[in-house]
Structure formats: C-alpha cells, structure tokens
Amino acid sequence: MLKPTAPKPKLDFDNLPAPSNYVPGLGRGATGFTTRSDIGPARAAPELGAGAGAAGPGLGAKPLGQGGGDDNAADQPQEKQEFDEFQGNDAGILSIGEYDEDDREADDIWEKIDDHMDGRRRDRREARLKKEIEEYRASNPKITEQFADLKRKLSDVTEDEWDSIPDIGDYTIKNKKRNASFVPVPDTLLAKAAAEKEQGAAIDPKSKLVGGFETPMGLSTPMGNTPMTDLTAVGEGRGVVLELKLDRMADSVGGQTVVDPKGYLTDLKSMKINTDAEIGDIKRARLLLKSVIQSNPGHAPGWIAAARLEEFAGKVAAARTFIQQGCEKCTKSEDVWLEAVRLQTPENAKAVLARGVSEIPTSVKLWLQACRLETETVKKQRVLRKALEHVPTSVKLWKQAVELADESDARILLTRAVECCPQHTELWLALARLESYESARKVLNRARETVPTEPAIWITAAKLEEANGNGAMVPTIIKRAIKSLSANNVVVNHEQWLKEAEAAEKSGSLETCQAIVRTTIGIGVDDEDRKRTWMADAEDCLKRQSTETARAIFAHALSVFPGKKSVWLRAAQLEKAAGSRESLDALLRRAVTYCPQAEILWLMGAKEKWAAGDVSAARSILQEAFAANPDSEEVWLAAFKLEFENHEPERARLILAKAREKGGTERMWMKSAIVEREMGNDADELAVLRDGLAKYPLAWKMWLMLGQLHTRMGHAVQALEAYALGIRKCPNCTPLWAAAAMQEEANGNKSKARAMLEGGRLKNPKNADLWLCAVRAEQRNNNQKAAEALMAKALQECPTSGALWAEAVRLxxxxxxxxxxxxxxxxxxxxxxxxxxxxxxxxxxxxxxxxRSWFNRCTTINPDIGDFWALWYKFECQHGTPEQQEAVLKKAVAADPKHGEHWCKVSKALGNAHDSKEMLVKKAAVAMDKDATTIA
Structure with a gap:
C-alpha cells in the first residue's frame, strides 16, 4: 500500500516579500501619482550589494535579517533631512535658496493684502449669495416649509377631532375590480336547470334489458324515473314576473291602473338620456369630488361642485344632500349658502337663508338674496333694515333700501347712509336731489368737505344753481372746482371734462356745459396745437350728437382765433345744420367783420338770405362783398346767379357786362352766352361766343356751345366747322369729338361719324367715353354685330371702365x-x-x-350723377309707395347732382333752366323711357 503523503505546508502570503517593480494598486488602475516616499530621496542612494536587487527600499527589497541585503546597510550613516515649514518634505528637491525671515515677512504681507481684498468684497458676495439662496427657497420651498403652519395647528386638535378624521379610501390601481359585465342567461341553460329538478313518468327502453332498473348516465331517481325538459315553463315563468311588476302599478281596490298614460309619455320625453361616455365622466367626476370633500371637508368649492354634478346628473335630492352637508362643514362660506338656496324650493330657501345669515350676519349677498325671496314690499324693507343693523357700511344695501322707500323715508335713509358711508358720492348726490334748494346746497357743501377729490359734487352744485335761476354762479363754481381739485392733487384732463360737459348737455344744463368747456378746454393743450385739437374735439362731439358742446367749443375757439376763416366756416356749418336762421345770420355777420376777404362767408350769407326768400337782403350782402372784394370772380358769379334765378335777365346781363369789362375769366363769357340764349338773342349769343373764343381759344365749353348754337339755327356746315376748330384747339376734349360725330350722323354721314370717332380714339387712346359713343352709334344704326365687336375691343382696351361694363350688360x-x-x-x-x-x-x-337696395348703393357711392336718381325715382313710381317716391326726391335734392348723360340733356335744355331739382328728376325719368340706354 502507498503511504499517505504529508500535507503541504500552507504559505503565508501576507509575509512574503513583494516582487520587483511592484506598484501597489496598479492592477485596479490606481496610478495617480508618485511621491518621494516611493522613489526615495533625490540624493543618490548608497551602492548595494549584488543580492540587493534593483529595487529601492520598499520596492521588492527583503526585510533585514532575512538575507535580502547587506547586513551593514543599516549601520551606514545617512544624511540628516530636516522638515521645512515653508516647503515641507520637498525642500530638498524644489528649494533654490534659503527661506529667511524676509521671505516670511513678505509672505505675511501678501497674505494680509489678500485677506483685506477678500474682506472688501465679502459683504457684497455674502449678500448676493444670501439673496440667491432666499430666491431659490422661495421658488422651491420644501415640503416641510409648506406645511409648517398646518403642523403647528395640529397641536390644537382634540382627540374627538382626530377620531372624526375619515379614513382614506383605497384608490390604488392595483387589485382594482374591473367592471363586471352581465349577460342574459340563455334559454338552454334555464331548461337544463329545470330538467334536473323535474321528474318524469316515461320508462327508458334500455331498462327492458335489465329489468327496468337502469338509467342512462347513472342518473337515477328514488322512483327509478328519468328527467324530462319542459320549455313552456320557462316562458310561463317570465310571464309571471312581468305580471307581478304590472300588478304593483295597479289599483288594489278597483283594479284600474293608476298610471296616467299621457303624463307618463310626457315624463319619458322630458327624461335626459345620457350616453355611456357621459355616464363614465360623471362617475369619474363623482369619485374625484368625493375624494376632495373627504380629504378637505372645509373646502367650500368642493361641496358646490359635488352638488352641481348631482344636479347635472338629474339627482336633485342628492345635490341637496351634498349642499346641506357643505353648509354644516363650511358655515362661514356664503357661496355654499347661496348654492343651497338655489337648489331648494322657495319655502325651504327662506329657512336656509335664515340659518345662513345667523352664521354669517355680515354677508351682503345673503341679505340681498333674502330680500329677493320676499314678494311683499313691506317684508323686503324689514329684511333690509335688519341687514343694515348688521352691515351699516354696505352701499348696496342702502341703495336697495332707498329704492323701495317713498320720498320721505328715502330722505331719512339717505341721511343715515351718508353718515355710515361718507366716502360714497352717489349717496350724497341722491340726498341732494331729494332736498330743497337751501338744504341741497348745505348737503353739497358737506359732501365737498368730506370728499374733496370728487368732481361730480362740484358739477352737481353748478347744475343746482342753474336750475334755480342763478346762472351767474355757474362759471364761478366750475373755476373753484378746478382750483380745489388741483390743490388736492387730482389730475384735470380736458377730455374727461368734455365728457362731463356732454353729460350736462344731455341733462339739460346748457350753462353748466358751456362753463365746463370754457374753463377746461385749454388745460393740457399746447399753444401751437390748440386750433387742431379743438376742431377735432368739436368734430367728435358732433359725431356723438353733442351739439351744444360743439357750439361751445367753436365759440371759445373763435374768441381765441377770430381771424381764422376755417373756424368760422365750421361754426357756420354747425349753425346751418343744427341752429336757426337768426343764429346763422348773426354768426356770418360776425364772421365777415373779422374775415372780410373770405368770399365763401359772404356767399353763404347771401345764399341763406336768398333761401329764406329775402332777395333784397341777399343783394345788399353781395354789394358789401363787392366793396370788400372788388375783383372776386365768385362774388360776380353769385350776383349773376341771384338775378338769373330770380328771372331778372337784364340785371344779370349788366352784372356780367361789368365783370367782362374788369377782365373776367372764360366763365363770365360762357355765362353771358347763357343769358343771351335764355333771352332768345341768337345773334348776341354768337357775338359773345366769338369774342370769348378769340380771347380764350382753349375754352372747349364755348366751342361746344358755338356748335350747338349753329345746330339750333340750322347751320349744319357751320356747326361742323365750329366742332372742327374746337377739336383742333382742344384735341383731348371727348365731348367735342362726340358732338362732331353726332352732327355727322345727323347729317346722314354715318361713315364720316364712324371715322370721326375712330380718329378721336387714335388721338385719345384708352378713352372709355369715345368707345361708348362708338358702340351706341352702331346700336342706333341697328348694327348689332359691329356694336358687339366694338364692345369686345373696348373692354380689352379699358377693362376697368364701369360705364363700358354697364353697357356690355345692356348689350x-x-x-x-x-x-x-x-x-x-x-x-x-x-x-x-x-x-x-x-x-x-x-x-x-x-x-x-x-x-331698391342696389339703387340706394349706387346713389350713395356717387350722388353727383343725376341719372341714377332718375332711374331710382322711375323704379319707385312703378313699384314703390308715394312715401318712398317722396323720400327719393328729397335725397336727390339734398345731393344736388350736376352730371349724367340724361341729366345734362334735361337740365341744360331751353325752358328747364329755372326748374327745381325735383322737376328735373321727374323730367329725366321721362326722358329715359325714350332712350335705349336702359335695360329692357
């Protein structure tokens, strides 16, 4: 077996030496800077042995005693480094000299200078910074600051009030129940439910196999029967429900219905059917308003809005409930009480108002509403007196009380009113109107002392003096008013005072009006602008139908500018339009005294005398005008017209003869020819015209009169020669070309007439009158196609000529x-x-x-054309009433037309020179029936 290996010893990484060239934090990017402690002193380090490595102290060197370096390194002497206060540890690197006491003293001085300069701006900088902070905090207040006052008030809230605070509802969107939709239950489902509960007697055929005890789907009954479906019972059930609903509406005794069919249908028609969108909006608004009144029950507009929403939705009872709750929550809000009164019946409204005025006894609106609810005058007076006990400083209540009282009671009420409301001028003036003359003066004096800045008191005092026959005091009162108001720093504006003058005129106080104008018309107006400003003020007054004010302005202007002809002329026009003949005559007499060289003033005076039927007075005025203006052509012609229109041709001839001797203009010769034609002296007329043309060869009217004279005398050739000479002298005269063409046409030379008009068009291009003469000439010759061709060319050359377009419409x-x-x-x-x-x-x-409206329009645009008046009169004779015909004639006389194709033919014909304007309109209307220029 293998022997288990012994575990390796755990290395102590914390005590291991650092590798060479190690920089702490290099791996995470912390390589900001390197100090002397990292690289060692600036002086060269002592040589180390071979085992020391390349790193300096702290950079990979082994600790002493561990074989990392020379053992004798620690015993070697190192250079002593001292800490410098000024340069710190960098003294050995950056120092370039010794830092002595002078350097320190200099640094201290500079530091004090910096502190001093910084102190000079510190106050200003700190103030600016403080202001910016305050502005920022004012515009962006903290939540705690906004509700600080409310938080302080929370200390006064009792436990009962804490308990009465309603709980906020759950208005979050999360876990919100959606609107459930209800669908009618289908008949199959009802039938299935009924089948499950019913029992049938039928036997399933399958039961024969098992002895009749087996049922399908395991649905067994205690008796072994299978269920059956009865659809008829479903319909019967619904019928029973409908019967029950109808029985509720029936009379339980007589069995007759208690529903009025007509009234029921009327109610159905009056019901407002809201759309789904409106219903949704109402629900959302109701929810929002509920939140408002629950979160802030003392907010009166919230209760009012909630009540009006219910009223809009047709739930008046709910609206009354809401507003009643609002009255309980907002007892000091008069708007809530007024809304409650509006929603209540008249009987209940009085009770609501009684509660309202008990809660807010100083509410003027509630007292006035209580007065309106009363139907009897005595009860209204009682309510108002009760209101005045609580609010004696309300002007509205005093006015309402005075309106309901009789004269004696009103005087007593106003006496008390001015004591309670001394600064209201209307009450003082109303009291003065009810008092006698002496008492009214005392009242106005007290009012003037109480309210020294009100001009109406002074104006009322002036009217009072004028009404009682003391007109001499009126100018004095107005002057004192201006002085007193100026002393009390009231700006006196002459425009505002002119309005007061107009108001005085409309009230019948003419002396007060004139005194106001004379005293205030020059206030605030520069001397060089006085005439222009005053004339403009007078025109504005005339536009507002303030005749007396305008007359007073003109009178003052004439007193300042007596030598201005334009001012006299405007004043005379005003007197002619709104004054009497006597006032106009007196004004014109004064005018010619100050302006004797103004011919128009002399002529206006003579004309007025002539219009009044005083011909001798008109002659005397013209004689005075001759003396003042001996070389005035207008005066000579006015004298001629006076004699000529009054059937004095001999006097007219003598006047014109004297005028011609003094070197009169071409008009004198032409008027002389007219006089000779009126008297039937063709030879004298011919001589006058030839003499006049020899002196004034460019007078085209005399060439035209000469041709017409030869035509009347039967001299066709001489007439053509006269027209030809006139055309040669005046080639731009359209009437001469037209008259020459008419003469050629009358002589039977139609081609020459056509050529004459064509030559005139060549001499005068784009002349609409010559084109119109050519078109009518072709119409007279029954050459319709040529007339249409000429009209087309005429409209191309003169596309903006109204006469040509009118003729094109007729053609x-x-x-x-x-x-x-x-x-x-x-x-x-x-x-x-x-x-x-x-x-x-x-x-x-x-x-x-x-x-009729279009005839009125054309005569309004250009009333100087008599043909339009004749056409309108002819129309009214056919379709209008005698009153309408008379109205057209009056308008025509006022317009005094001078031009027009038919008008000139009629007005300048022999025998019509002395006809009135009305007669000329009638004759022109008759002449139009014989002409083809009207639309047939």
Missing amino acids: APRPQRKSKSVDALRRCDNDPFVIAAVAQLFWNDRKVEKA
Whole structure:
C-alpha cells in the first residue's frame, strides 16, 4: 500500500516579500501619482550589494535579517533631512535658496493684502449669495416649509377631532375590480336547470334489458324515473314576473291602473338620456369630488361642485344632500349658502337663508338674496333694515333700501347712509336731489368737505344753481372746482371734462356745459396745437350728437382765433345744420367783420338770405362783398346767379357786362352766352361766343356751345366747322369729338361719324367715353354685330371702365346678362354704373327689395350723377309707395347732382333752366323711357 503523503505546508502570503517593480494598486488602475516616499530621496542612494536587487527600499527589497541585503546597510550613516515649514518634505528637491525671515515677512504681507481684498468684497458676495439662496427657497420651498403652519395647528386638535378624521379610501390601481359585465342567461341553460329538478313518468327502453332498473348516465331517481325538459315553463315563468311588476302599478281596490298614460309619455320625453361616455365622466367626476370633500371637508368649492354634478346628473335630492352637508362643514362660506338656496324650493330657501345669515350676519349677498325671496314690499324693507343693523357700511344695501322707500323715508335713509358711508358720492348726490334748494346746497357743501377729490359734487352744485335761476354762479363754481381739485392733487384732463360737459348737455344744463368747456378746454393743450385739437374735439362731439358742446367749443375757439376763416366756416356749418336762421345770420355777420376777404362767408350769407326768400337782403350782402372784394370772380358769379334765378335777365346781363369789362375769366363769357340764349338773342349769343373764343381759344365749353348754337339755327356746315376748330384747339376734349360725330350722323354721314370717332380714339387712346359713343352709334344704326365687336375691343382696351361694363350688360342677350354682370362686378366692384346696371336686372326680374337696395348703393357711392336718381325715382313710381317716391326726391335734392348723360340733356335744355331739382328728376325719368340706354 502507498503511504499517505504529508500535507503541504500552507504559505503565508501576507509575509512574503513583494516582487520587483511592484506598484501597489496598479492592477485596479490606481496610478495617480508618485511621491518621494516611493522613489526615495533625490540624493543618490548608497551602492548595494549584488543580492540587493534593483529595487529601492520598499520596492521588492527583503526585510533585514532575512538575507535580502547587506547586513551593514543599516549601520551606514545617512544624511540628516530636516522638515521645512515653508516647503515641507520637498525642500530638498524644489528649494533654490534659503527661506529667511524676509521671505516670511513678505509672505505675511501678501497674505494680509489678500485677506483685506477678500474682506472688501465679502459683504457684497455674502449678500448676493444670501439673496440667491432666499430666491431659490422661495421658488422651491420644501415640503416641510409648506406645511409648517398646518403642523403647528395640529397641536390644537382634540382627540374627538382626530377620531372624526375619515379614513382614506383605497384608490390604488392595483387589485382594482374591473367592471363586471352581465349577460342574459340563455334559454338552454334555464331548461337544463329545470330538467334536473323535474321528474318524469316515461320508462327508458334500455331498462327492458335489465329489468327496468337502469338509467342512462347513472342518473337515477328514488322512483327509478328519468328527467324530462319542459320549455313552456320557462316562458310561463317570465310571464309571471312581468305580471307581478304590472300588478304593483295597479289599483288594489278597483283594479284600474293608476298610471296616467299621457303624463307618463310626457315624463319619458322630458327624461335626459345620457350616453355611456357621459355616464363614465360623471362617475369619474363623482369619485374625484368625493375624494376632495373627504380629504378637505372645509373646502367650500368642493361641496358646490359635488352638488352641481348631482344636479347635472338629474339627482336633485342628492345635490341637496351634498349642499346641506357643505353648509354644516363650511358655515362661514356664503357661496355654499347661496348654492343651497338655489337648489331648494322657495319655502325651504327662506329657512336656509335664515340659518345662513345667523352664521354669517355680515354677508351682503345673503341679505340681498333674502330680500329677493320676499314678494311683499313691506317684508323686503324689514329684511333690509335688519341687514343694515348688521352691515351699516354696505352701499348696496342702502341703495336697495332707498329704492323701495317713498320720498320721505328715502330722505331719512339717505341721511343715515351718508353718515355710515361718507366716502360714497352717489349717496350724497341722491340726498341732494331729494332736498330743497337751501338744504341741497348745505348737503353739497358737506359732501365737498368730506370728499374733496370728487368732481361730480362740484358739477352737481353748478347744475343746482342753474336750475334755480342763478346762472351767474355757474362759471364761478366750475373755476373753484378746478382750483380745489388741483390743490388736492387730482389730475384735470380736458377730455374727461368734455365728457362731463356732454353729460350736462344731455341733462339739460346748457350753462353748466358751456362753463365746463370754457374753463377746461385749454388745460393740457399746447399753444401751437390748440386750433387742431379743438376742431377735432368739436368734430367728435358732433359725431356723438353733442351739439351744444360743439357750439361751445367753436365759440371759445373763435374768441381765441377770430381771424381764422376755417373756424368760422365750421361754426357756420354747425349753425346751418343744427341752429336757426337768426343764429346763422348773426354768426356770418360776425364772421365777415373779422374775415372780410373770405368770399365763401359772404356767399353763404347771401345764399341763406336768398333761401329764406329775402332777395333784397341777399343783394345788399353781395354789394358789401363787392366793396370788400372788388375783383372776386365768385362774388360776380353769385350776383349773376341771384338775378338769373330770380328771372331778372337784364340785371344779370349788366352784372356780367361789368365783370367782362374788369377782365373776367372764360366763365363770365360762357355765362353771358347763357343769358343771351335764355333771352332768345341768337345773334348776341354768337357775338359773345366769338369774342370769348378769340380771347380764350382753349375754352372747349364755348366751342361746344358755338356748335350747338349753329345746330339750333340750322347751320349744319357751320356747326361742323365750329366742332372742327374746337377739336383742333382742344384735341383731348371727348365731348367735342362726340358732338362732331353726332352732327355727322345727323347729317346722314354715318361713315364720316364712324371715322370721326375712330380718329378721336387714335388721338385719345384708352378713352372709355369715345368707345361708348362708338358702340351706341352702331346700336342706333341697328348694327348689332359691329356694336358687339366694338364692345369686345373696348373692354380689352379699358377693362376697368364701369360705364363700358354697364353697357356690355345692356348689350348682352337676356340669358347672358347675369353672367356678364358677375364679370362686371369682378372687374370693378364698387363702380356706380355697374351697380346701377345690376339694379336694373333685379328690377326686370321683379326682385323689388334687392333692386331698391342696389339703387340706394349706387346713389350713395356717387350722388353727383343725376341719372341714377332718375332711374331710382322711375323704379319707385312703378313699384314703390308715394312715401318712398317722396323720400327719393328729397335725397336727390339734398345731393344736388350736376352730371349724367340724361341729366345734362334735361337740365341744360331751353325752358328747364329755372326748374327745381325735383322737376328735373321727374323730367329725366321721362326722358329715359325714350332712350335705349336702359335695360329692357
């Protein structure tokens, strides 16, 4: 047998020597740095014997006494190294000199300097750091800090209150029961259950083999019978259940049903059927609100929200229960009590309010709600008086009490109210309105002393003086008001005071309004901006229908700027629109005194006298205007018009003759020709026109009048020569080209007329009027295809001409007119000619209201064209009432049109010069029936 080997001795690894070049921690990466203790002193180490190895002390050398080195190494003398305070253990390596007392003193000095510089900034740095810390803690408070006050309050909680704290429910998602779904039981399962309980008398055929004692599947009964299935019993069972439910709704005595079919159906219709999503939302909201009111029962909005949720779900009783619990938990919340009142019936609401006001006797809302619940005035007054006993400083309660009281009681209440609420101006003013004159002055004086910063008190005092016939005190009161308010540091804004002036005007206190304007209109306005600012203020007042305020502004502006013509003109326009003839005449008299060179003021005064029927006064005003402005053409023409319109042609002729002698303009010669035509003096008219054209050869209107004169006299050749000379002098005048073409057409030269219009278009390209004349010329000659071709070219050259598009609509076949009108509106939407053409389309389609609105639109856009007024009047004569016809005529007279194709023909025809505007509108409407320019 083998002898067992002795166990090897266990090596002591802790006492083994380290291998050569061993660095502690190198295997785990700990090679941060190497110190002198690792590599030895800087001075060369003494030579070691051969057995010492390459490693220095501590780096693989064996311990002494174990044969690892020279035994005499420890006995060899080593150089003495001392510890240096400044350089430490590195003195032998890094020192370059001796560290003496001077170096130490220098280091101490530098260290003190560093400490001093650091101390200078320490306070600022510490303050900034402290501020940053405070801001951070304010924006990011700790949980403990947030609930510190609540923790301190926990010391006052009694044991009963601790016990009454509800346990928090299990709201975790884990182990949450899912919504169970219930499915109706199938009939087969019911049948099987019934079969198991029933007994049958049938004998299984298999029982013959064994004596009749064997049953299938081992289902044996005490009597040996097999079960049977009865499906009829299942239906009968369900019928029995339905019968029981119906019997509950029947009368137990008479056997008649107690359900009202009509009312039952009505209730079914009124029931709100919620969707599954709404029901789910309600359940989730109910769960959340339950958590709110359980965790914080003193939170009033939680109870209110819970009650309203139940109300929304149709459970009013549950809502009342919730809000009742809220009233018990939040007795000091007036919102909870008001919600409880809202959910209760009127009878129960009073009891709820009684409890509420007993809990919160200073709640104004509860007292006002209690007042609203009362139906009798006496009971309302009783409630309000009880409320004022608890809350005497409530202005709302005092106002409500005053509204319900009669005059004598209201005076007593207001006397007490101003004592309890002295800073409320409304109560002082209401008391002053109820007092007599003397007592009201005393009340207002007390109010002014109590509330010295309220302008309404001063304005009320001014109105009081004006109402009692003491108007002289009004300006003084307003001046004192401005002075007192400024002394009490109240900013006086003239815009705000202008609003007060307008309010005074609307209340009928005109003197107060004027005094406010005169005193405050210049406050805060620079001298160079006064005129512009005041005119803008006056315009704004006129827009707000504050006529007296605007008149007061103009009066003050005229007192500051008496030589400004524009101010006088605006003031005169205001008097003309809102004043009387006497006030306007007085204003114009003052205006021409300060501005005698303003022709328009003289003419306005003469016109007003003429409109009033005082022709002699108008003549005298014009004579004064002649004296002030001897070379004024406007004054000469106004004098001519005055005499001419009043059927005084001789006077008009003399006035124009004097004007021509003084070197009048071409208008004087043209008006002179009109006078001669009115008097029937063709030879004198011809002489005047020739003299005028010799002096003013570029006056195209006189060339046109000369051609028309030759046409009336039957001189066709001379008429063509006049037009030709006029075209040569004025090649850009469209009416001359059109008149020459008409003359050629009248003479039977249609080709020459066509060539004349073509030449005019060459001289004046993109001229819509000449294209329109050419198209109508072809229509008059029954050349429809040529007219359509010309219209197409005209629209290409002038695509934005409303007159051409309107003519294109008229020229198009009836089925295409609507589409053509759409194109016209797309090209030029707001052109009055196109809008008038569309109105005529609606007129032909019997769309009366639309046609009327479109006629109104075109006359609003350009009221100066008389053809539109004539068309509208013609339409109203066919489809409107006499009142509507009269309204159109009034609007036309106010617009005073001057232009229009048919209008000019009618207004400038012989015999119509002195017709009124109404007559001209009617004649123009008749003339349109004979023309083809309207849509048929």
